[in-house]
Amino acid sequence: MATDTTTSSPAGALRDPAPERLGTRAKLVLFVLCAAQFMIALDFSILNVSLPVLGADLGMSRANLQWAVTAFALPSGGFLLLFGRIADLFGRRRLFLTGLAVFTAASLLATLAWDPAAFLAARAIQGLGAAVIVPTGMSLLTTTFPEGPQRERALGISGTLLSLGFTIGVVMGGTLTDAFGWRSTMALLAGAGVLVLAAAPGLLTESRHPRRPRIDVPGAVTVTGGLLAVIYALSTAAQRGFGRPDVVIALVLGVLLLGAFVAVESRAAEPMVSLPMLRRRTVAWGNLAGLTTFAMMSTVVFLLTLYLQEIRGLSAFRTGLVFGVQGVFAAVTGMTAARVIGRLGTRTTLLAGLLVQAALTAVLLFLGSGPAGTWLALTGASLACVGHLWVIVSYGITATSGLPDGEQGLATGLVTSSQQVGLTVGIPLLSALASSRTNLLSGIRLALAVDVAVLLVVAALVAVGLRRTGRPA
Structure with a gap:
């Protein structure tokens, strides 16, 4: 592929005019970029239910098991902004492919890990690869698909797969571990990385900032x-x-x-970060909404996993089925979110999503220890995911609209940082609340109540913060 030094999109033919329907090549580009994002989201949760088995196999103590997750989360969240900026300057396609290669090799190393040190090193390298893939993949997406129906549809699919990846990771982690052992979870990621890496070079073309300022x-x-x-x-x-x-x-x-x-x-x-850009209402309030929806929804998944397995006594497989239903709701909602935004507008959809997520999370406050609690958990979590997906799609559009291509890497770096920080922040904060009560069910209800309160407060702040911006997309 030819490399130029303009801010051209990776699929320049999509730029002007911009038909609402995607062509075959555009669909393939979108598939590759979304597959990479899905793979990273999957990695964020796929080991959660495998940790006890992994620890026993590698000889890791219970106290050190959390490093299997932390070793990935540290670099994947910590280096996002840096790599997003580097990609703007030196080429998004080049960095994207490099990140894919690093992630794939690290996944293979994790599959073959012979002791805790090798495994944790592999997880850290996976995190570095993810920190490259996520912002570069998102900036390639937003520079490929122009503002309007195409970008709304692309972000809708991307957001759906991101949420699905986190949820499906919980399901697949338990299923694969039971059937083939924990190493199969890492082998799955290595195989997915090989497939994406094989397809990406022939579809993506280079884009970067028109000049190379100092880092x-x-x-x-x-x-x-x-x-x-x-x-x-x-x-x-x-x-x-x-x-x-x-x-x-x-x-x-x-x-x-x-x-x-x-x-x-x-x-x-x-x-590295333009403070005037951070002062843009769409960027600031859009990212706050995104961080909040990811933090609160990932917490619901975590708390319900505890509830279903510890209180209701469900197996990992049956717990996975509950989240599988949630995944179906996420998929359907993500595919239709662009139409909702087309009718309601981005700001209204963003606010409605936060309120729907809050309302359906509030339903979970009525969880009890009886059989009805399982059905309530399934229904509440699945319907809350509808609002969650509305927020994901509309906040991505809000936070990246109206910016030149040269700043898209930075803007999408902020978007993906919001996602990763949200996934990291919510669970430890609210699980600490849940564990503060001697009765687990009481603690879960307390954490869910705080979850609802946070969503409502942020919805009010975003409503005020975006009141003069009109319809960002």
């Missing part, structure tokens, strides 16, 4: 260090509590570094 090194160091520290603190706190000295130190350090990042960016000649 803001102080900004890169402070934001990456800050994100790494915060993610470490929250991931560790999920397993061991917030009272540990390393958790407190990491949390304080993370906040200080992120504060320093803001100060650095306000003075940098060529900042």
Whole structure:
């Protein structure tokens, strides 16, 4: 593929005019980009139910099992903004393919891991690959499909697969582990990586910023260090509590570094993050909504996993069936979300999604220990996912609209950072609340009540924050 130094989209023919229907090549490009995003989302949750088996096989202590998740979450969340910016400058296609190769090789290493050190090293390298794939894949998507029906449809499919990946990961993790052992989960990711890597080079063309400004090194160091520290603190706190000295130190350090990042960016000649862009209402409030919907919905999945297995006594397979129904609702909603946005507008859909997610999560407050609780969990979680998908699609459109192609990598880096931070933040915070009660059911209800309250507060803030922006898409 030819490499140019313009801000041309990866499929320039899609640019002008922009028909509502996607052509064959555009569909193939979308399939490849969404498959990569789905693969990363799958990795985020596929090991959750496999950890006890994995630990016994590799000789990892129960106290160290959380590192199987944290080793991936740290680099995948911490380096997103940095790699999104690097891709803008040096080529999104090039970085995307590099990230795919790194992720695939690391997945193979994780499959063959012979001891805990090899496995955790592989997970960390997987996280680095994910930190490259996610922002570059999203920026290729938004620069390929112009604002309007095409981008709304593309983001709808991408958002659906992202949510499905997290949910299906829980289902597939248990199923594969029971049938073939935990290594099959990593082998699945390696195989998926090979397939995407084989298809991508022939479909994607290069795009980058029209010039190559200097990388803001102080900004890169402070934001990456800050994100790494915060993610470490929250991931560790999920397993061991917030009272540990390393958790407190990491949390304080993370906040200080992120504060320093803001100060650095306000003075940098060529900042890594444009503060004027962050002051755009669509960018700021869109990302807040996205972070919130991911944090709160992933928490619902986690809490219901505890409820169904610990209180209702369901097997991992039957628990997976519950989330399989939720996945069906997510798929159908994601496919139709663009039509909802076309009728209601992006802002209205965003707010409606937050409120629907809150209302159906509130239904789960009536969970009991009897058989009816299983059906209530299935119905509430599945319908809450409708609102969740509305938010995912509309916030992606909101936070990337009205920006030039040269800033799409940064904008999508923020979008994907919101997703990853949301997936990381919600579970440790609310699971700590759930475990604060001696009665597990009471603790789950408390955490769900806070979940609902957060959604309602953020919905109110977003409604006020976007009141003058009209219809961003």
